[in-house]
Amino acid sequence: MSDRAIKVTCPTHGESFATFVCQHLAHGAGRGFFSADDGTGADPCPDAWCAECDSLLMAKGKWDEESEAFAGITLLCAGCYAAVKQRNLVREGEGGDKKHRVANEGGVARAKESGPTGR
Numbered sequence: 001m002s003d004r005a006i007k008v009t010c011p012t013h014g015e016s017f018a019t020f021v022c023q024h025l026a027h028g029a030g031r032g033f034f035s036a037d038d039g040t041g042a043d044p045c046p047d048a049w050c051a052e053c054d055s056l057l058m059a060k061g062k063w064d065e066e067s068e069a070f071a072g073i074t075l076l077c078a079g080c081y082a083a084v085k086q087r088n089l090v091r092e093g094e095g096g097d098k099k100h101r102v103a104n105e106g107g108v109a110r111a112k113e114s115g116p117t118g119r
């Protein structure tokens with residue numbers, strides 16, 4: 001869950017609030033994007049994790065010490081979260097699912113202002 005009580009200052013995006021993603025999303029691309037979004041849109045930046053973490057989570061049925069250790073949850077600013085989401089929603093080498101991707105982007109389109117995509 002993003003936590004607006006925790007202020008973070010990002011060198012790229014400036015002051016923002018804290019969001020949490022797994023280490024694979026934070027450092028990777030095209031990892032798949034799963035989140036704790038309950039569908040209400042109440043939290044624009046729900047905790048998020050990659051496909052590998054999700055399969056471990058599914059196997060265990062819940063987050064526990066082992067799955068949390070594997071995920072290595074990383075704190076990001078809201079701007080970085082949006083960038084990470086965009087980067088990981090699309091699988092590397094798969095260009096055929098753009099419509100789905102756009103549908104998933106929702107309110108994060110503003111993130112595009114923060115930097116041109118290199119590819």
Ligand SMILES: [Zn+2]
Pocket residue numbers: 022023024025049050051052053054070071
């Ligand atoms: Zn992960």
Ligand SMILES: [Zn+2]
Pocket residue numbers: 010011012013014076077078079080081
């Ligand atoms: Zn940032």
